[in-house]
Amino acid sequence: MTSPPSHLWLNALLQALQFVQSTWLGTLYTLGITDDSHGAPAWPWGLRIAGENLVIDVALARQFAWTLAAIAFAIVCLLVALFWRRAWRWLSVAAIGALALAPWPSPSLWLTAAVPTSFHISPTGFTVQSIARGSRVYAAQCAACHGADGRGEGPLAATLNRWPPTMASGLLGRRADGELFWHVLYGMRDDHGVTMPGFLGRLSDREVWAALDYMRVLSASAGMAAGGSWPVPIALPSVSVKCADAPDRQVSAWRGNQRVRVVAIDASHPAPFEDPRFLTLLVQRSAAQAPVQAQTPTFKAIRTAAAPSAERAPVNVTPLFGVRADCVADSPQAWQVFAEIAGVSPSGLAGTEWLADRDGWLRALAPAGRRGWADGGLMCTTTTALPDGAQPSPRADPLTATLRQMDDDPVRFVKGGFVH
Numbered sequence: 001m002t003s004p005p006s007h008l009w010l011n012a013l014l015q016a017l018q019f020v021q022s023t024w025l026g027t028l029y030t031l032g033i034t035d036d037s038h039g040a041p042a043w044p045w046g047l048r049i050a051g052e053n054l055v056i057d058v059a060l061a062r063q064f065a066w067t068l069a070a071i072a073f074a075i076v077c078l079l080v081a082l083f084w085r086r087a088w089r090w091l092s093v094a095a096i097g098a099l100a101l102a103p104w105p106s107p108s109l110w111l112t113a114a115v116p117t118s119f120h121i122s123p124t125g126f127t128v129q130s131i132a133r134g135s136r137v138y139a140a141q142c143a144a145c146h147g148a149d150g151r152g153e154g155p156l157a158a159t160l161n162r163w164p165p166t167m168a169s170g171l172l173g174r175r176a177d178g179e180l181f182w183h184v185l186y187g188m189r190d191d192h193g194v195t196m197p198g199f200l201g202r203l204s205d206r207e208v209w210a211a212l213d214y215m216r217v218l219s220a221s222a223g224m225a226a227g228g229s230w231p232v233p234i235a236l237p238s239v240s241v242k243c244a245d246a247p248d249r250q251v252s253a254w255r256g257n258q259r260v261r262v263v264a265i266d267a268s269h270p271a272p273f274e275d276p277r278f279l280t281l282l283v284q285r286s287a288a289q290a291p292v293q294a295q296t297p298t299f300k301a302i303r304t305a306a307a308p309s310a311e312r313a314p315v316n317v318t319p320l321f322g323v324r325a326d327c328v329a330d331s332p333q334a335w336q337v338f339a340e341i342a343g344v345s346p347s348g349l350a351g352t353e354w355l356a357d358r359d360g361w362l363r364a365l366a367p368a369g370r371r372g373w374a375d376g377g378l379m380c381t382t383t384t385a386l387p388d389g390a391q392p393s394p395r396a397d398p399l400t401a402t403l404r405q406m407d408d409d410p411v412r413f414v415k416g417g418f419v420h
């Protein structure tokens with residue numbers, strides 16, 4: 001198992017490799033050396049650096065990093081030799097020595113098969129609308145094999161050469177997005193023939209990306225059902241947000257600087273009070289029926305809706321508790337999507353809360369029945385992130401402890417191999 005410092009340099013190394021490969025691809029494209037494929041530059045080779053192998057094998061990553069350092073050192077020596085002629089012998093010996101001593105890892109370990117779309121980034125923005133579209137595509141085209149719950153046990157599964165994989169695993173996180181996209185469009189095969197049929201011509205690119213968005217949601221709910229946590233990091237779905245009379249904004253506008261708490265409310269679960277530690281985003285059962293849609297200031301609407309049976313706290317603005325949250329997800333599909341992420345039926349969702357970190361990853365969940373935060377709310381974490389003795393202070397309330405843990409343990413590299 002790895003220790004926290006190796007997570008830090010490993011993350012930096014993976015980000016740098018990703019950056020170098022995609023910048024290189026962009027340069028080739030600009031120079032006209034490579035074409036495009038499905039709307040973005042096509043990776044022209046059958047191989048790429050296997051970030052997913054480096055991330056699970058720290059010894060390999062260390063070897064790789066030392067070799068890169070040796071190559072960089074050799075290049076610097078040779079450049080200096082060009083200008084400092086008198087020292088060229090020594091500099092050449094140093095360069096050759098560094099290259100000879102470098103621990104060159106076997107290419108079969110750090111290279112892996114690539115496809116033209118390996119470096120493609122999903123264009124959907126992981127919006128609630130895209131997830132809802134993906135849910136329809138999935139039900140029509142994929143559930144027969146992959147199962148309605150994503151655990152690979154659909155009615156056709158037993159008739160196939162190979163059992164479809166379960167989404168309750170880290171599978172979607174181990175693959176580059178663009179490779180998943182390619183596999184769905186062009187299918188997959190092994191030595192015995194086709195294992196999964198391709199959907200080129202039957203589904204548009206947009207529908208395939210949407211189905212993959214939905215599979216991430218399924219992964220969260222299948223993971224909850226199987227082991228109580230999310231096997232791959234899941235982003236906070238993007239949705240248009242209405243705050244009182246302010247113009248609509250996308251929730252992604254807060255990414256990078258603000259934590260977000262999402263709360264599913266109904267008449268018996270009133271909106272919580274604002275808390276300066278995060279933006280509170282309310283999800284309502286049916287935005288179509290809610291007074292919000294009738295251009296009433298939202299906070300007033302929620303207070304009115306909440307008034308009859310509020311049990312936990314006073315409904316009005318009070319000097320003691322402050323103001324009730326009034327930013328509402330403005331999408332009729334949000335309720336359904338958040339119910340799937342929580343792995344509960346839509347009727348049981350009210351009262352559920354989530355926390356998203358400043359980078360826009362959903363991290364923690366407080367189920368409806370629990371009425372607020374208890375210990376262990378973090379759904380996506382490294383087991384090694386907290387060094388011995390760095391347990392959250394026992395006196396911190398559970399919400400504060402969860403926030404602290406979330407901030408101390410950010411989601412790391414997620415493009416084809418991740419640590420989280």
Ligand code: HEC
Nearest residue numbers: 141142145160162163164165175180183184188195196211
């Ligand atoms: C006929 C059955 C069948 C259908 C229909 C099907 N799949 Fe698959 N799928 C499989 C099997 C089997 C595998 C495992 C293939 C393998 O590992 O070789 C798989 C693998 C996958 C993977 C993992 C890919 C990877 O890189 O390992 C994804 C993602 C996926 N399917 C998505 C979809 C989507 C999206 C749809 C619907 C648009 C779909 N599948 C429809 C049978 C199916």
